[in-house]
Amino acid sequence: MGETLPKYDVFQAIADPTRRKLLHLLGDGELPVTxxxxxxxxxxxxxxxxxRVLAEAGLVKDRKVGRETRYRLEAEPLRELQQWLAYFERYWDNKLAALKQYVEEENN
Structure with missing residues (x-):
């Protein structure tokens, strides 16, 4: 049988501010749920x-240590987000270049 798709994708998973904060916390290392x-x-x-949403999107992994569940960040799926945002950087870069030019012209 074929591979099942994740229930949530990276974009859905990071859409919630609580989940973004969770990723930030786990960026410093593995932590128990408590x-x-x-x-x-x-x-x-x-x-x-x-x-669980983050895990289903592949952004965190969990492991049991005794009676405790510990979570760690899996940053690789964020590469998809980075690639998507990279496409739009040219628009930001153009706006910043135009602003710089405007400011420099005003100062002359």
Missing amino acids: VISVQFPMSRTAVSKHL
């Missing part, structure tokens, strides 16, 4: 649901 959950004004169950 430590992660105290960083948010929501229940541990709610944090776990956000972590």
Whole structure:
């Protein structure tokens, strides 16, 4: 049988500010869910649901250590996002170049 597609893609996963904060926290290293959950004004169950979305998008991996579940960032799927944003950088670069030119002309 064929490979099943993830339930969530990277874009859906990072759309939520809580999940973006989770990724930021995990960027510093692996953390247990108990430590992660105290960083948010929501229940541990709610944090776990956000972590599940990130895991289904391939952005985090979990592992059991005794009775504890630890999560770590998997940054590779973010490359898709980086490539998508890179396309639009030329528009930002053009706007910044035009602004620079305008400011320099005003100062002369």
